Amino acid sequence: MSIGHTLLGLLESGPRHGYDLKRAFDEKFGHDRPLHYGQVYSTMSRLLKHGLVEVDGIEAGDGPERKRYAITEAGITDVERWLGTPEKPEPYLQSTLYTKVVLALLTHRDAADILDTQRAEHLRSMRILTDRKRKGDLADQLICDHALFHLEADLRWLELTAARLDKLRQAVVSP
Amino acid sequence: MTAPAGSLLAAEGLRKAYGPTVALDGAEFSIHPGEVVAVMGPSGSGKSTLLHCLAGIVTPDAGSILYDGRDLATMNDAQRSALRRSEFGFVFQFGQLVPELTCVENVALPLRLNGTSRKRAEQTALDWMRRLEVDDLAKKRPGEVSGGQGQRVAVARALVTSPRVVFADEPTGALDSLNGERVMELLTEAARSASTAVVLVTHEARVAAYSDREIVVRDGKSRDMERVV
Ligand SMILES: Nc1ncnc2c1ncn2[C@@H]1O[C@H](COP(=O)(O)OP(=O)(O)OP(=O)(O)O)[C@@H](O)[C@H]1O
Ligand SMILES: [Mg+2]
Numbered sequence: 159m160s161i162g163h164t165l166l167g168l169l170e171s172g173p174r175h176g177y178d179l180k181r182a183f184d185e186k187f188g189h190d191r192p193l194h195y196g197q198v199y200s201t202m203s204r205l206l207k208h209g210l211v212e213v214d215g216i217e218a219g220d221g222p223e224r225k226r227y228a229i230t231e232a233g234i235t236d237v238e239r240w241l242g243t244p245e246k247p248e249p250y251l252q253s254t255l256y257t258k259v260v261l262a263l264l265t266h267r268d269a270a271d272i273l274d275t276q277r278a279e280h281l282r283s284m285r286i287l288t289d290r291k292r293k294g295d296l297a298d299q300l301i302c303d304h305a306l307f308h309l310e311a312d313l314r315w316l317e318l319t320a321a322r323l324d325k326l327r328q329a330v331v332s333p
Numbered sequence: 334m335t336a337p338a339g340s341l342l343a344a345e346g347l348r349k350a351y352g353p354t355v356a357l358d359g360a361e362f363s364i365h366p367g368e369v370v371a372v373m374g375p376s377g378s379g380k381s382t383l384l385h386c387l388a389g390i391v392t393p394d395a396g397s398i399l400y401d402g403r404d405l406a407t408m409n410d411a412q413r414s415a416l417r418r419s420e421f422g423f424v425f426q427f428g429q430l431v432p433e434l435t436c437v438e439n440v441a442l443p444l445r446l447n448g449t450s451r452k453r454a455e456q457t458a459l460d461w462m463r464r465l466e467v468d469d470l471a472k473k474r475p476g477e478v479s480g481g482q483g484q485r486v487a488v489a490r491a492l493v494t495s496p497r498v499v500f501a502d503e504p505t506g507a508l509d510s511l512n513g514e515r516v517m518e519l520l521t522e523a524a525r526s527a528s529t530a531v532v533l534v535t536h537e538a539r540v541a542a543y544s545d546r547e548i549v550v551r552d553g554k555s556r557d558m559e560r561v562v
Pocket of ligand 2: 380382502
């Protein structure tokens with residue numbers, strides 16, 4: 159996720175102090191990984207340098223936490239462009255799992271076992287997410303669902319690969 | 334066999350062949366009261382056959398099944414069907430509601446078969462329908478409700494006798510994600526609050542994620558994933 163764009167987007171509704179930005183970020187997006195103050199201030203100084211934000215006011219005292227930031231016209235355009243640009247789908251073609259399976263086959267290890275162990279691990283994560291979803295609010299549910307659907311996609315790949323192991327073995331071992 | 338300590342239903346060495354097709358080939362299983370166990374695995378691997386054996390619907394060619402310390406093989410048909418009626422509940426992929434009965438009559442049916450008066454049976458049925466949020470459909474017939482609603486009615490019917498084990502074979506198979514999820518939430522919640530064990534056959538990981546533990550069936554053999562990881 160682009161922290162810069164996210165912070166910029168949060169600034170669109172009005173100027174905020176750095177600590178306020180961090181709090182808003184953590185509350186809305188930082189369920190798993192809250193921001194460090196250092197990240198906020200290094201991001202803000204980069205945005206300042208590019209003219210995407212400006213300092214709207216400084217309270218008495220010193221230190222970066224005294225600054226209040228406001229988004230600029232260029233900043234709004236930048237958020238607009240970011241929101242309008244689709245994310246590149248990650249094809250994961252070089253996935254570690256695929257490598258493990260092929261290596262297992264090449265070295266005559268039990269590839270089915272690797273797949274089974276992995277599916278159990280995936281399902282374990284899915285259980286934790288499902289539980290969190292059950293207890294959480296709508297935001298939690300949406301975030302967990304996103305993760306759940308991705309894990310499910312992996313699992314489907316694991317199933318399919320398990321069903322094709324014999325073919326894959328022939329393909330990688332013989333030539 | 335001796336059942337694993339604390340298990341409510343346990344099986345080992347299950348074998349079942351249909352002519353030349355070996356559906357089960359030494360499968361084993363165990364479940365504790367209140368536990369939700371997912372049975373996963375590829376199509377045709379023997380999941381439904383395992384469920385049918387465990388529920389006493391299909392008699393295995395070999396192996397043993399212990400329910401609450403009793404060996405299913407030593408029971409006669411009448412005893413087994415009494416067991417199914419009073420201690421087990423069932424949910425299948427397509428609700429299998431009786432089309433001529435209203436929804437509340439469908440849910441009340443297992444109680445009626447056990448000799449409960451109509452009034453009391455329908456009262457209990459309505460309570461369960463309320464918990465599954467389908468009490469407003471009480472007077473409708475299955476043909477007049479949606480798939481997701483019908484499935485919730487079927488879950489209410491499976492739970493109405495407060496069974497000790499619910500057997501669910503692809504209970505969300507015909508539903509979209511949201512409805513499937515709702516059915517799973519309600520099923521597992523209702524089961525956990527009453528200490529009912531749930532044997533959940535599914536090929537969907539998102540559905541299996543509602544379970545406490547999963548076993549995988551491949552070529553008629555089961556694998557307990559807990560012992561693997
Ligand atoms: N009544 C039957 N008569 C003949 N063969 C059967 C019968 N029931 C199951 N089989 C066969 O036994 C094997 C296992 O079937 P089963 O229904 O248990 O699979 P499953 O894992 O539930 O599959 P699915 O995910 O497609 O429902 C299959 O090869 C099937 O064709
Ligand atoms: Mg089946």
